[in-house]
Amino acid sequence: MTAPLLEVRGLAKRFGGFVALEGIDLDVTSGERLGLIGPNGSGKSTLVNCVCGTLHNEAGTVRFAGQDLNGLPAHRRTHLGLARSFQLPRPFTSLSVADNLRVPLLYTVRRRSLLISSPAELDERCLDLLRQVGLDGKARRRPSDLTQVEMRKLELARAMAAEPKLLIADEAMAGLSHSEIEDIIALLMRLSAQGITIIMIEHIMRAVMRFSQRLAVLVSGRKVADGRPKDVVNNPDVVRAYLGQ
Amino acid sequence: MRPWKFSLLMLAAGAGVFALALAIRSDYLFFAGYVVLQFIVLATAWNILGGYCGYVNFGTAAFFAIGTYTTVALHKIGTNSGRYLSGTLGELLQPLFPLSVLTLVILSGAVAGVIGLGMGYLTLRLRGVFFAIATLAMAVVLQTLVINWDFVGGSRGAYIIRDESLPVVGFKLGYVQYLFAIMLLLAAVAISVARLIEGSRLGYGFATIRDDEMAAEAAGVPTLRLKLIATTISGALMGMAGAPYPYYIGYVEPAGTFGLQYAVNSIAMPMIGGTTSWAGPLIGAVLLGSMQQIATVTISSAVNLLLVGVLLVVFVVIAPNGIMGLVLDWQHARRKP
Numbered sequence: 001m002t003a004p005l006l007e008v009r010g011l012a013k014r015f016g017g018f019v020a021l022e023g024i025d026l027d028v029t030s031g032e033r034l035g036l037i038g039p040n041g042s043g044k045s046t047l048v049n050c051v052c053g054t055l056h057n058e059a060g061t062v063r064f065a066g067q068d069l070n071g072l073p074a075h076r077r078t079h080l081g082l083a084r085s086f087q088l089p090r091p092f093t094s095l096s097v098a099d100n101l102r103v104p105l106l107y108t109v110r111r112r113s114l115l116i117s118s119p120a121e122l123d124e125r126c127l128d129l130l131r132q133v134g135l136d137g138k139a140r141r142r143p144s145d146l147t148q149v150e151m152r153k154l155e156l157a158r159a160m161a162a163e164p165k166l167l168i169a170d171e172a173m174a175g176l177s178h179s180e181i182e183d184i185i186a187l188l189m190r191l192s193a194q195g196i197t198i199i200m201i202e203h204i205m206r207a208v209m210r211f212s213q214r215l216a217v218l219v220s221g222r223k224v225a226d227g228r229p230k231d232v233v234n235n236p237d238v239v240r241a242y243l244g245q
Numbered sequence: 246m247r248p249w250k251f252s253l254l255m256l257a258a259g260a261g262v263f264a265l266a267l268a269i270r271s272d273y274l275f276f277a278g279y280v281v282l283q284f285i286v287l288a289t290a291w292n293i294l295g296g297y298c299g300y301v302n303f304g305t306a307a308f309f310a311i312g313t314y315t316t317v318a319l320h321k322i323g324t325n326s327g328r329y330l331s332g333t334l335g336e337l338l339q340p341l342f343p344l345s346v347l348t349l350v351i352l353s354g355a356v357a358g359v360i361g362l363g364m365g366y367l368t369l370r371l372r373g374v375f376f377a378i379a380t381l382a383m384a385v386v387l388q389t390l391v392i393n394w395d396f397v398g399g400s401r402g403a404y405i406i407r408d409e410s411l412p413v414v415g416f417k418l419g420y421v422q423y424l425f426a427i428m429l430l431l432a433a434v435a436i437s438v439a440r441l442i443e444g445s446r447l448g449y450g451f452a453t454i455r456d457d458e459m460a461a462e463a464a465g466v467p468t469l470r471l472k473l474i475a476t477t478i479s480g481a482l483m484g485m486a487g488a489p490y491p492y493y494i495g496y497v498e499p500a501g502t503f504g505l506q507y508a509v510n511s512i513a514m515p516m517i518g519g520t521t522s523w524a525g526p527l528i529g530a531v532l533l534g535s536m537q538q539i540a541t542v543t544i545s546s547a548v549n550l551l552l553v554g555v556l557l558v559v560f561v562v563i564a565p566n567g568i569m570g571l572v573l574d575w576q577h578a579r580r581k582p
Contacts, residue, residue, distance in 0.1 A: 054459060073469075074462035083463070090460035092453050094521060103453050106446045108465035142577065162465055 003066060005030040005166055005197050006051070006082075011060035013046055013221075020046040021221045024060065028166065028199060033192050035212030035229065036201045039241060042218040044201045045087060048168050052084050053077045065165060079108050081165035085158070085172055087201075089151040091143035098126040098139040100154060104162040126161075133157045133187060149180040156187060166197045173204050181207055209233070217241070248441045255433035263426055273542075275425045279493055281534035282428040283486050287507065288514035288526035289435040290482030293442065294475045295512065296520030299455030300372075304364070304380035306507040307387045308480045311360055312353035312487025313502050317397045319344055319352065320405055320491065346427055346489050353488035354481040361480020365473040372458075381508075388503040402498030405491040424489050435482050439523035442478075451475060452521075483511075506549065510534075513553045517560050519569025528568050 004027035011024040021043045028034050038044050049055040051062055053074035062069040064082055072080075083104075092100050105122050130136040133153040138146065146154060152172050159167050169188060173181045185207055192198050202208045208215065208229070215232040217225040219241040225232045232238055246254075266274050287305055294300050322329045323343035330339045344352070368379040392400045410419050418426075442448045450471045453461035458468050491497050510533065518529025533556060537549045564571045 052463065054462070073467070074459075075465050075467045078463060078465040086460065086463070090457045092456040092460065094452055094456050095449070099449065103449050103461070103466065104464040106449055107467075158464060 002029065004028055005032075005065060006199075007061075007063040008047075008051065009061045009063075011047065011050060011057050011062065013043075013050055013055060013057050019221050021050065021057070024218075024221075024223055026216060026223065026226070028197060030165070030197055031192075031195055032197050033188075033211055033213045034197075034199045035208040035215045036199055036218065037203070037205070037208055037215065038218035041220075042241075043221040044218055045170060046221075047218065048084060048170055048199075048201065051077075052082060052168065075107070078104070078162050078164075081163070082168075083159040083162040083164035083166070084168040085152075085155040085170055087170045087174065089143075089155045091146075091151060091154055091158075093143055096140050096142060097135060097146070097154060098123070098130065100143065100158050101126045101129050101161040104158055108162040129157050129161055132160070132190070134183075149176050149183065152176065152180075152184060153187065156184070156191075160191065160196075164196060166199065167191060168199045168201070170201045171203065172200070173202060173207055185211055205233075248437070248444070251440050252433070252437040255437050256430075259429040259433040263429055266425065267422070272419070272421065275419070275421045277538040277541075279421065279425045279428050280538060281531060282425070282432045283490070284510055284514060284534045285432040285527055285530040286428070286435045286486040287483055287511040288518075288530040289432075289439050289523065290479045290486065291511040292515040292520055292523075292526045293439060293451075293482070294472075294479040296515050296525065297442065297448065297451035297455065298472060298475045300369070300472065300475070301377045301512070302380045302479070303377050303508050303512075304384040305483055305511040306503045306505070307380075307384035308357045308361065308483030309487035309490070309507050310387065310391065310499075310502040311357040311480075312350075312484035313490045313497055314391055314394075314397050315353040315356045315484070316349045316488045316491050317403050317405065317497060319349055321396065321403070346424065346492060350427065350431065350485050350488040354485040357484020357487075358477045358481030360484075361476040361478075362473055364480065365476035369469060369472045369476065384503060384508070388499050391499045391503075398498065400499060402496055403491070404496050407492050407495070420492065424493050427489055428486075431482075431485055435485075436523055436527060438478065438482070439526070443523055447471065447474065509550060509553055510537075513557050515567070517556055517567055519567030519571075519573075521566070521573070522569045525567050525569040 006028040008024055008026040011021055013021040024047060036044055046055065050057040053069065053072055064077065064080055067080060069077055092103065102122055105125060110119070110122065127136055127139060130139055133156060135150060135153055135157065138150065143151065143154060156169065156172060173184050176184065181204060188198055188200065188211060200208065200211055212229050214227065215229040216223060217232060217238050219237070224237040224241065225235040266278060287309065291302060291305055294302050320343070326339050326342045330336070330342070364383055368376055371379055391397065397403055407420055410417050411423055413423060442451065450466045453464060453466050454468050454471060461468050514529035514533050515526040516529065517533060518527065519525030533553065536552055540548045540552055560567060566574070
């Protein structure tokens with residue numbers, strides 16, 4: 001049996017007296033499409049933040065590709081192949097759309113001397129990535145010129161530019177229309193077909209059920225279910241968490 | 246344009262300005278020009294941390310003073326080398342003294358750079374207004390140290406006696422002309438460094454820190470390391486700007502060297518010119534610095550800070566991203582279909 005790409009054991013995080021995560025165990029194997037769901041405040045984003053290094057967990061371990069991530073800053077985790085998109089798009093507003101992708105290319109893929117100027121060959125790579133998400137016509141625009149769905153695509157493209165082994169898409173479809181959601185699902189499916197392991201955090205169950213091979217559910221900072229999507233949505237604990245007693 | 250070509254162009258422009266100033270034959274031009282050039286260096290240095298990375302530093306005067314007092318200390322050691330340079334190491338160092346102004350500039354830059362790095366380690370986990378307050382506090386602490394450091398004159402100040410002129414490659418050059426030339430060189434170096442950073446991997450990293458540090462980390466940017474680089478470069482350039490000052494002014498004392506005008510001008514100049522490009526601080530420093538020099542001779546030097554205030558209010562209202570921001574917005578609007 002191959003070792004999981006991401007291995008979370010006993011993860012715990014508190015904010016003062018509030019327990020955000022407690023004893024989370026989660027394995028994600030290479031190439032898998034995992035859906036991570038849970039009601040608001042269940043700890044999904046906190047888990048992502050702890051895995052990606054934005055927050056530091058108080059207990060437990062996170063291993064990625066066999067390496068212990070505890071204590072590693074977020075950028076080092078990105079270098080190892082762990083990329084994420086944010087729940088609310090956080091583009092680099094002073095840079096053009098293409099330059100937003102140039103940053104992860106320069107800092108994760110083509111790491112060279114800090115004073116070397118951006119090589120021209122990166123232009124083609126940026127355009128290629130933008131083409132994949134349908135933003136190639138807006139390469140020289142600023143992010144402020146983009147629509148909501150374009151901003152989400154830019155967010156995903158920036159994560160893709162880091163050439164990740166594991167991509168965590170945090171509510172990449174929130175606030176989008178039906179056709180826009182289809183666009184994002186198709187994009188994530190294409191990335192999965194390229195061999196990228198994907199964790200999708202989402203509230204839109206239709207999208208989650210279509211996309212996920214496996215589903216994990218968090219409720220009040222604990223994992224209450226983990227398994228095949230059809231089984232998980234019928235799990236009494238999950239039904240109780242979503243619909244009440 | 247490649248960075249080395251740009252640097253050569255800057256040096257050529259500097260040589261051109263110097264030749265023009267020599268042709269005009271006005272001592273005042275060199276006196277006033279030195280101050281404007283000094284502010285070009287300070288504004289460009291401030292902009293590397295404040296403009297490119299978005300960390301507002303109120304401690305410009307402290308770094309400037311580090312340069313100034315490094316010069317004062319080394320000048321004193323040089324003029325009393327028999328007294329201060331004793332022992333084997335002292336005898337080895339004695340032939341190096343008195344140090345040339347250029348050497349003092351380099352040494353002051355190194356000292357200010359190291360202190361900038363240390364300041365970065367202590368303060369860069371703070372953001373926004375807290376970082377700004379920390380830099381202001383650092384300036385107050387350093388001023389208190391200098392006031393109580395008798396070796397460099399303490400609160401009573403220190404006199405630096407220099408020659409009226411000196412020979413430079415066969416020419417007899419007035420000392421202020423010589424200092425003007427050094428400050429021109431420093432301005433060219435500072436602008437070249439800023440331009441080099443802008444187009445490099447470092448520049449992209451700085452821009453992401455300014456825009457969103459969390460997203461920058463997620464994109465693989467080592468934000469803390471880059472901020473430390475920024476504080477070091479910025480501090481070093483500010484220290485270099487302060488190094489020739491004792492020779493220019495002749496008498497330095499803490500109240501003047503840690504003066505408010507350094508902190509205020511080095512922030513206002515990039516704000517007026519624009520903080521996202523090397524040209525912004527240059528435009529702001531030339532515009533505001535020249536206006537202040539003109540106001541000094543036509544009205545009073547007391548008007549200087551008033552000028553800064555009025556111009557800042559005007560630019561915050563009309564062009565919050567400065568003159569370069571107006572130009573870039575215009576270019577951006579033209580690109581839109």
